[in-house]
Amino acid sequence: AAKAAGKSAYRTCTPALRESAVSRAELIADLRRAVDEDQLRLEFQPIVDLATGVVRSAEALVRWRHPRLGMLPPAKFLPLAEETGLILPIDRWVIHEACRAAATWRDRAPDATVAVNISAAHLRRPDLIATVTAASAGAGLAPRALTLELTESALIEGTDAVLDRLGQLRELGIGIAIDDFGTGYSSLSYLHRIPATELKIDRSFVARLGTDDDRAYATVEMVTRLAGAFDLAVVAEGVETECQHAAVIAIGCPRGQGYLYGRPDGPDTVGQNRP
Ligand code: C2E
Ligand code: MG
Ligand code: MG
Ligand code: MG
Secondary structure (H helix, E strand, O other), rough: HHHHHHHHHHHHHHHHHOOOOOHHHHHHHHHHHOOOOOOOOEEEEEEEEEOOOEEEEEEEEEEEEOOHHHEEEEHHHHHHHHOOOOOOOOOOHHHHHHHHHOOOOOOOOOOOOEEEOOOOHHOOOOOHHHHHHHHHHHHHHOOHEEEEEHHHHHHHHOOOEEEEEEHHHHHHOOOEEEEOOOOOOOOOOHHHHHOOOOEEEEEEOOOOOOOHHHHHHHHHHHHHHHHHHHEEEEOOOOOOOOHHHHHHHHHOOEEOOOOOOOEOOOOOOOOEEOO
């Protein structure tokens, strides 16, 4: 068993982790302490209303300030967190922190919203609703100020129980965004079933705008129209260049997110104008 564990440790170790000789087992032990020892951080990335340049919303993105490895991005620890179930306390911490931050935005931007990523594991849990309502109530944040971002792959496993849960969240006024839209199944029938309020166009399509890739342009245009027809909000993710910005505007996509408008950073971005 030790041998098997050693092998899988090697397989799942990223180069940085291997160099610093932190084993998978150690990293799991570290991750178990991360929430209690206050090592997680949230950054907020602005989501811009393209017509006005105003930031009325931001996405909360988690980072782990590891005591020896420094600041780790989600890709370095969320897969491990998902495998071990530690994603649940992490997700819970993120939801609470995001609600607390968003409650401070109201003075500057009364209709501000915060977007929080929710793992597939969490979506399968009946207590998701209790977690979310406790967090928003505890922070004094209206449920409509909160949007949960779910990926297509998390949604596709959608059992009836999951669909029920999404319906209940909607009834509470909480927004449901489909993240990285276009990279999963994007089936039209499932768009009819899922009570989504928003589509986030994956940045792989946005990245190819402004090149001579007509298909990328057509894809972003199609999703924007589809969202309009379904009465869903829509955000172009990963806008990095003025050229992509111009294309997103020409297509008529109402909101954008990306390094051009702002990198993930402190919570004060909301209520400001696009820099
Ligand atoms: P996502 O939800 O699609 O978040 C957007 C990711 O794209 C973020 O990476 C963000 O920093 C990055 N990004 C934003 N604009 C640009 C751009 O213009 N160019 C490029 N190249 N990248 C851009 P990050 O923070 O590393 O997060 C990666 C993924 O990890 C997220 O993808 C999300 O799926 C997951 N994640 C992040 N925070 C949480 C969390 O608190 N809970 C859960 N369950 N998942 C999270
Ligand atoms: Mg997201
Ligand atoms: Mg995304
Ligand atoms: Mg993404």
